[in-house]
Amino acid sequence: MPRPRIRQHVNPLTRKFQQPIALPDWTQIYANLQQPLHLDIGCARGRFTLAIAQAQPEMNFLGLEIREALVTEANDCRDRKKLTNLHYLFCNANVDLKRILRSLPSGVVQWVSIQFPDPWFKKRHTKRRVVQPELVQALADELPSGATIFLQSDVEAVALEMTTLFAEHPRFSLTHSPPWLPENPLPVPTERELATFAKGGAVYRSRFEVRGKSC
Numbered sequence: 001m002p003r004p005r006i007r008q009h010v011n012p013l014t015r016k017f018q019q020p021i022a023l024p025d026w027t028q029i030y031a032n033l034q035q036p037l038h039l040d041i042g043c044a045r046g047r048f049t050l051a052i053a054q055a056q057p058e059m060n061f062l063g064l065e066i067r068e069a070l071v072t073e074a075n076d077c078r079d080r081k082k083l084t085n086l087h088y089l090f091c092n093a094n095v096d097l098k099r100i101l102r103s104l105p106s107g108v109v110q111w112v113s114i115q116f117p118d119p120w121f122k123k124r125h126t127k128r129r130v131v132q133p134e135l136v137q138a139l140a141d142e143l144p145s146g147a148t149i150f151l152q153s154d155v156e157a158v159a160l161e162m163t164t165l166f167a168e169h170p171r172f173s174l175t176h177s178p179p180w181l182p183e184n185p186l187p188v189p190t191e192r193e194l195a196t197f198a199k200g201g202a203v204y205r206s207r208f209e210v211r212g213k214s215c
C-alpha cells in the first residue's frame with residue numbers, strides 16, 4: 001500500500017482543525033493510569049516519546065500531534081513494541097488541550113514539553129504558533145504544582161516568545177538563570193534537536209516549575 005502523503009505543515013487555524021476531538025478512554029490505553037505522565041505537545045513522528053517511554057517505564061507518555069497520518073504511524077509503532085505507557089493523540093493542541101488535561105486523573109501530568117514548535121516566520125502567520133496565551137493559561141489552570149514545563153527551539157525569537165509567555169504568568173517560575181538553560185534535562189534528544197546539532201546550530205531552552213495556586 002502506498003504511504004499517505006504527509007504534509008510538511010498544516011495551518012492549525014483552518015476550520016478543519018477547530019473541531020474538538022473525541023477523547024479516548026484512558027483506562028483502555030495505559031496499563032497504569034496513575035503513573036506520572038509526560039505530555040509532549042507537537043510530537044511529529046513521535047520518535048522522542050517512543051525512546052523515552054522505553055527508557056522510563058515508570059512514567060506514561062502522551063504525544064499530541066495535528067498531522068493525523070503521523071499519529072496513526074506512531075501508534076502502530078507503539079503497538080509493535082507492545083508499549084503500554086505510551087499513546088499518540090491526533091488533535092489541535094490549541095483547541096483540545098484543556099479538555100485533554102481535565103480528562104486525565106488529577107495530578108498525574110508532571111512534565112510538559114514543547115520542543116522545536118513550527119516557527120511560522122512570517123509576521124502574519126505568528127498566530128499559527130502553538131504557544132499562545134490561551135495554551136499557557138490552559139496549562140496554568142490544569143497542571144498540579146511542582147510540574148515541569150520544558151521548552152526548546154532552534155529559533156531564538158521563537159524560544160524567547162514562548163519563554164516570555166510562560167515567565168509572565170504567575171503560575172510559572174523559571175528554574176534557571178536567564179536567558180537559557182545550558183543542558184537538556186531529558187535523556188533523549190528529539191529528531192529536530194539532532195538535526196539542529198548535525199547542522200552545527202544552537203538550541204535555546206528554558207524550564208519552568210508550576211507554582212502552587214494562590215487562593
Ligand SMILES: C[S@@+](CC[C@H](N)C(=O)[O-])C[C@H]1O[C@@H](n2cnc3c(N)ncnc32)[C@H](O)[C@@H]1O
Nearest residue numbers: 012042044065066092093115116118190191192
Ligand atoms: C517542527 S515539528 C517538531 C517535532 C518534534 N517535537 C521534534 O522536536 O523533533 C513541530 C510539530 O508540531 C506539530 N503541531 C503544530 N501545531 C500543532 C498544534 N496546534 N497541535 C498539535 N500539534 C501541532 C506539527 O505538525 C509538527 O509535527
